[in-house]
Amino acid sequence: MALIQKIKTWIALGAFLSLTWVFIRGAQPPLSNFLLEFIFGLAICLPLAYLFRNFFSQSILIKSIITSSPYMLLFILIFLRDMVTANIDVARRILNPNLPIKPAVITVPLRVKKPFSITTIANSVTLTPGTLTLDYVEESNSLLIHTIDENNAKSTLKTIRIWEEYALNIFHELPTKTPIVEIFLSSVRGGNND
Secondary structure (H helix, E strand, O other), X not given: OOOOOEEEHHHHHHHHHHHHHHHHHOOOOOXXXXXXXXXXXXXXXHHHHHHOHHHOOOEEEHHHHHHHHHHHHHHHHHHHHHHHHHHHHHHHHHHOOOOOOEOEXXXXXXXXXXXXXXXXXXXXXXXXXXXXXXXXXXXXXXXXXXEOEHHHHHHHHHHHHHHHHHHHHHOOOOOOOOOHHHHHHHHHHOOOOO
16 A cells, blocks of 8 residues: 655645644534534635645645644744733833833844745734734845844844744755754743854
């Protein structure tokens, strides 16, 4: 029996969107609720993914999905932590008028080059309170980012570097060969010392 090595991209995307649907809907135990939501998600997401199949490559290697999974999971966890931290920081600035608000626009050169990688980083910046992606400059492969406090520019840059480390591995782009444990520990410590 031959092992399946590739899967149609639209099928993988439909399944991923169906899982996302389950988490958005907040399926509660028992397991049957989870399965019902997943099947309902498949009924909606598979046709949508099929409809937009021409926007993606025809197939994807199953091995690449498996090797990307730990990086995806950790990226989501680290991103959620960074988002909560940023929410608290912005709330503190709103409640305490003595805290500085010195808006600035910074340019962040990127190591990632694939459109999905760039979009992931740009959207992650925008979803994090206190920062906003203004533009992508193709010539220099960099993002223009508005930040709430120019004194936090270094911190913002370190956070983006950590996200890039994950994106490089998730999208199989210039793999950094940095062990996942090292990337995770750097994320937990709050950045590498570039």
